[in-house]
Amino acid sequence: MRNALGSVDTVLLLGGRSEIGLAIVERLVRRGARRVVLAARGGTAPADGLERLGAEVHVLDFDAARPETHAALIEEAAAKVGDLDVVIPAFGVLGRQAVYDADPVAAARDVAVNFGGHVSVGLAAARRLREQGHGTLVVLSSVAGVRVRKANFVYGSAKAGLDGFAQGLADALHGSGARVVVVRPGFVIGRMTRGMTPAPMSVTAAEVADAVVAALDTRKGTVWVPARLRLAFAVMRLLPRPIWRRLPR
Amino acid sequence: MTLLTGWGRTAPTRATVARPRTAEEAAELVAKAGRRGVVARGLGRAYGDAAQNAGGLVLDCTALERSWRVDSTGLVTASAGISLHDLMTALVPRGWFVPVTPGTRYVTVGGAVAADVHGKNHHVDSSFGAHLRSLRLLTADGAVRTLGPGDDLFWATVGGMGLTGVIVEATFRCVPIETAWMRVDVERTRDLDHTLETMAATDDGHRYTVAWIDLLARGRRMGRGVLTRGDHAAPGDLPARARGNPLAFAPRPLLSAPPWAPGGLLNRATVRAFNAAWYGKAPAAPRRVVQGIAPFFHPLDGVSGWNRLYGPRGFVQYQFVVPLGAEDTLRRVVERLSGAGVVSFLTVLKRFGAGTPGMLSFPMQGWTLALDIPAGQSGLAAMLTEFDGWVAAAGGRLYLAKDSRMSADTMAATYPRLERWRQIRRRADPDGVFVSDLARRLRLC
Numbered sequence: 001m002r003n004a005l006g007s008v009d010t011v012l013l014l015g016g017r018s019e020i021g022l023a024i025v026e027r028l029v030r031r032g033a034r035r036v037v038l039a040a041r042g043g044t045a046p047a048d049g050l051e052r053l054g055a056e057v058h059v060l061d062f063d064a065a066r067p068e069t070h071a072a073l074i075e076e077a078a079a080k081v082g083d084l085d086v087v088i089p090a091f092g093v094l095g096r097q098a099v100y101d102a103d104p105v106a107a108a109r110d111v112a113v114n115f116g117g118h119v120s121v122g123l124a125a126a127r128r129l130r131e132q133g134h135g136t137l138v139v140l141s142s143v144a145g146v147r148v149r150k151a152n153f154v155y156g157s158a159k160a161g162l163d164g165f166a167q168g169l170a171d172a173l174h175g176s177g178a179r180v181v182v183v184r185p186g187f188v189i190g191r192m193t194r195g196m197t198p199a200p201m202s203v204t205a206a207e208v209a210d211a212v213v214a215a216l217d218t219r220k221g222t223v224w225v226p227a228r229l230r231l232a233f234a235v236m237r238l239l240p241r242p243i244w245r246r247l248p249r
Numbered sequence: 250m251t252l253l254t255g256w257g258r259t260a261p262t263r264a265t266v267a268r269p270r271t272a273e274e275a276a277e278l279v280a281k282a283g284r285r286g287v288v289a290r291g292l293g294r295a296y297g298d299a300a301q302n303a304g305g306l307v308l309d310c311t312a313l314e315r316s317w318r319v320d321s322t323g324l325v326t327a328s329a330g331i332s333l334h335d336l337m338t339a340l341v342p343r344g345w346f347v348p349v350t351p352g353t354r355y356v357t358v359g360g361a362v363a364a365d366v367h368g369k370n371h372h373v374d375s376s377f378g379a380h381l382r383s384l385r386l387l388t389a390d391g392a393v394r395t396l397g398p399g400d401d402l403f404w405a406t407v408g409g410m411g412l413t414g415v416i417v418e419a420t421f422r423c424v425p426i427e428t429a430w431m432r433v434d435v436e437r438t439r440d441l442d443h444t445l446e447t448m449a450a451t452d453d454g455h456r457y458t459v460a461w462i463d464l465l466a467r468g469r470r471m472g473r474g475v476l477t478r479g480d481h482a483a484p485g486d487l488p489a490r491a492r493g494n495p496l497a498f499a500p501r502p503l504l505s506a507p508p509w510a511p512g513g514l515l516n517r518a519t520v521r522a523f524n525a526a527w528y529g530k531a532p533a534a535p536r537r538v539v540q541g542i543a544p545f546f547h548p549l550d551g552v553s554g555w556n557r558l559y560g561p562r563g564f565v566q567y568q569f570v571v572p573l574g575a576e577d578t579l580r581r582v583v584e585r586l587s588g589a590g591v592v593s594f595l596t597v598l599k600r601f602g603a604g605t606p607g608m609l610s611f612p613m614q615g616w617t618l619a620l621d622i623p624a625g626q627s628g629l630a631a632m633l634t635e636f637d638g639w640v641a642a643a644g645g646r647l648y649l650a651k652d653s654r655m656s657a658d659t660m661a662a663t664y665p666r667l668e669r670w671r672q673i674r675r676r677a678d679p680d681g682v683f684v685s686d687l688a689r690r691l692r693l694c
Contacts, residue, residue, distance in 0.1 A: 001690035004259035004297060004565045004653035005630040009690065031630065032656055083303070083689060132285070133263035133304030134686075177252060177263030177303055219561075 001085065002134065006217035007032035008085035012077045014062055014121055015091030016040030019190045020140060023209035024088055029055045031213070035081035039073060056081075064091040064113045067120035074124045086216070087125040088138045089118050094192050100154040107154045114158035119165055126169055129178030137173075137180045138212055139166035143224075146184060146233050151249045170221055181215050183208065185225040199249065201226055253307060256556050257296040257653055258563030259624050262303035262686055266290075268312050272417045275308060276391045279415065279682060282306050286684035289415045291357030292332060295364065296566040296621075297653025298686035299410050305684065308415060310359055319345060323423040324382065329359030329416040334550075341498035341542065345423040346481065348380035352597075354500075354547050359416040364650035365408035365610040369457035369479070369546070371601045376612050378407035378605040380421045387415040389678040398606075405673040408610030410649050412683045412693060413674055428495035430482040431457070431545040433538050437531040441472020441583055445576060445616070448476060448600055456480050457545075462596040463524040464586055464620070465517070471587050472580075474598065475531040479545055486539055500543035502553035512560025515623060520592045549595075559623050565653050567633055568619035570601060570612060571645035578643040579616050582636055586620070589632065593620040608670035609693075611648040619651065630654070649687065657692040667693070 002008045011028050013021045016038030025036055029050055036055045038045035039062035047057035058080045062073055078084055093110045100107035122137060129135035144152060145159025163182065170180035185208045187199035203225050211225040224230040236244075252261045269275035279287055285305030292311065293300060300307065310330040317327035317336065323345050327336060333347055334354035340346065351366040360366075362384065367376040374380070384396045386406055394414075396403040406413045434455070438444040444460050452458040455478035462474040484495050491497075549555050556564070571578045586593065597619045604613040622629060637659045640646065646663035647655050661667060674694065681694050688694050 001262075001298065001303070001686050002260050003655075003690060004257060004563070004624060005633070007630060007654065007656075009657070032634070034657070131304050133302075134260075175252065175263070176250075177261065 001083065002136075003032075008216075009033055010035045010081040010083060010085045012037045012039065012074075012084050012087045014039045014087070014089040015064065016045030016059065016062070018090035019192070019205040020185075020188065020208050021088050021090030022046065023205045024090075024138070024212050025050065026053070027209050027213045028086060029053045033085070037077040037080055039077065064117035064121070065109070067116060070117075070120040071124040071127075074121070074128050078128055083132045084125070084128060084135055086136050086138060087129070088140075089121045089125070090140055091117060092140070092192075094155055097152050097154060111154060111158045114155065115161040115165075118162050122165065122169055126173060126178065130173065130176045133177040135178045136216060137169070137178070139180060139182050141166060141182050141184050143184050143186050143229055143233060147237050147244070149247065149249070150245060180221065181212065182222045183212055183225065184222065184229065186229050201229055201232065253290075253293075253301045254563070255295050255297045255299065255301065255653060256293060257565055257624070258556060258559070259565065259653055260298055260686070262298070262301050264302045264305055264307040266307045266309050268309045270312050271314060272385075272387055272393050275310075275313065275387055275415050275417070276393070278306065278308060279387065279389065280391055282682055286682050288683060288685040289329075289359060289363075289411045291330065291360035292355050294353055294356050294360065295650045297651065298690060299364075299650060301686040302684060303686055303689075310415065311357065313417065319343065319423065323425060324420065325423050326418060326420040327358045328418055329357060329362070331358050332356065333358070333361065337542070338498060340423060341426070341429050342496045344425055344427070344496060346426045348374060348421060348424055349377040350546050352547060353550050354543075355550060358419050362407055362416050362419050363409060363411045365605060365607045365612070366650070367601070367612045369459045369599065371599065371612055372452050372458065373456055373602060375603055376605055376607075376610065377421070378607050378610060381407065382420040382422065384416060384420075385418040386413065387417050389414065389680060389682040393417055401673045402677055404606045405608055405670050405677070407605060408607030408649075409670065409674070410609065410687060411685065412688055413677050414683060426481045426496075427484055428482045428487055428491075429498040429542050430487055430491060430495065431479040431540045431542060432482040432486045433477055433479040433540050433545060434535045435475065435477050435531055435538060436535040437473070437475050437528060437533055439473055440470055441580060444472055444474050444476065444598060445579075448598070451478065452600055454478070458599070460598040461527070462583070462598050462618075463528050464583070464591065464593050464596045465521050465524050467587050472583050473528065475528060477545075479540070482539055488539060498542060500541070500547075500550070502551055504552045506552055506554040506557040508554070508557060510557045510560060512562055512623070512625065514558050514560065515592060515594050517590060517592050520594055523594070562624045564621050564623045565629075565633075566619060566621045566651035567636070568617060568648040568651045569636070569640045569645050570615045570617040570648075571640060571643040572613065572615040575643035575645065576616065578639050578645070579618060581639060582618065585632065585636075589628070591620075591622060591626060591629070591632075593622050596620050608666035608673070609649060609664060611646065611650070613646070615645065619648075652687075655691070657690070660691040660693070
């Protein structure tokens, strides 16, 4: 159970090797979480660090591309650790637009993970949180989905879909005791973006994690990382298409 | 389905609330509770999550039977849903006073048993459970059992936070009074040592004692406070206007906190101003005053919904006890709080006498300090967790009716009779029907 000062007991991370996901989990464990489930493809995820911090860690096999397994996975996690206080689907793939242009099937496959996988996991998690009458679903959206750019519009459109899904789900869960926190990071420097040139207002996984953990203490439903991206995108959303399309990246 | 919180208004969760009127109705509801279980709730004065049950059933027991009787010796039998306010309003004019009252009259008899509440007379009279003759408890099998101090389940229920069943009725002995007034000595103290010494040296001479501490005072004045010691007044003590009807008692709230109260009203500046005024008003040498029961025992009941003054983020209560001889731990906590400038609107210190055999009952011989702190203060979680460690190391513990944030590990380390309680509970409720957010958070069951 979440306590009065925002510390939680149990965490489920889907995409158990995600840099951002693990950074969030580590912070939650440092603040008192004692039972963690890492769900990752192949059933392998780095549990040692979390165990050293005093957490009991369970690792489950999870494939984001197989939505038919997702509801059972959520139940299996709850069977291991009890009520799920925080659920963090942090899986995703970031392919290059040029590759997608040449390989539409690969594009559809990645969208199925980045959007479809989050829909099935999100709905299954929401059902569990609604039943238990409390809990938080953290949805890792992106500014890439706030206004989709031609430079990565396959990835961006999946994130746009995910962002809309998360907002709708947040409203559907209103009053259920459960809630959704939508996280919109900018360019995150890390493994997923290795070799790419960081965009302005880039952040690290640690900074995203700090912002998410801070938001869990408040009643905030949306978190921009860094916070000033909110203002930046308020302007960018209004840019006329001819200008938007000419932006360098 | 309703979102519920405790009095501190933190960590809301959703539950189905039902309002049984009879023990039979309650038994039917318990039988149909489902896999998220059930817990009884009274007037919701526990500060944390004791009377919440996320995703499950919560029985609002304030309509349950609602009967009471008193015999010529002051033995009272009351339904669990009756409040101490209702009881006092009926009993005081008849010359009886409840054996123990917490800082509010707005708790139910069931809540008083489940939390084994204590009051300003703990050093001589112990807690509520010590005055109980018997209980009627609706257990998971649907039976209503009558329990007495010879039963294990009785002492698992006293202080058991509603996790052994639904308390339906309690029988306890009241104390005779001649007036509805208190004879009170008020005195201010210079610093923490002076507060502790004066209290320890003089509380045997009074039935009711408590010290209010000015936590914002630092340096030489750290731990200064106002000590009040009271006894039930005799007719001769009363002002002339009250002598005609010395047992008249009809208190009601004077003010109401608005539901829209913003956060931040109780900040360092306002609390400092209040503390200075409160301390300054108290006499340096003991002075005797005559006060009504309500202002002496329940000053906060004068403002209905005062918990809303903490704003939308709510507040936490931190109340611990450490054994006599562990005054250093108490001093460290006060030093740290005062150094950090933590805003606690009401900080109360009290010396406890002997505890009850209640396995999860809080009071034990020693010193108890209670604070309430707005939930938004930065660094609060880490500081209180550090205090938990000090309290545990000193052999003390935290009060479950006030707790909303300790860890399951702290719980297990500080309640030595927890395992015994679990065994008895498992026998009475093998399927774990009775459960609450507090039970889940602290892994009690």
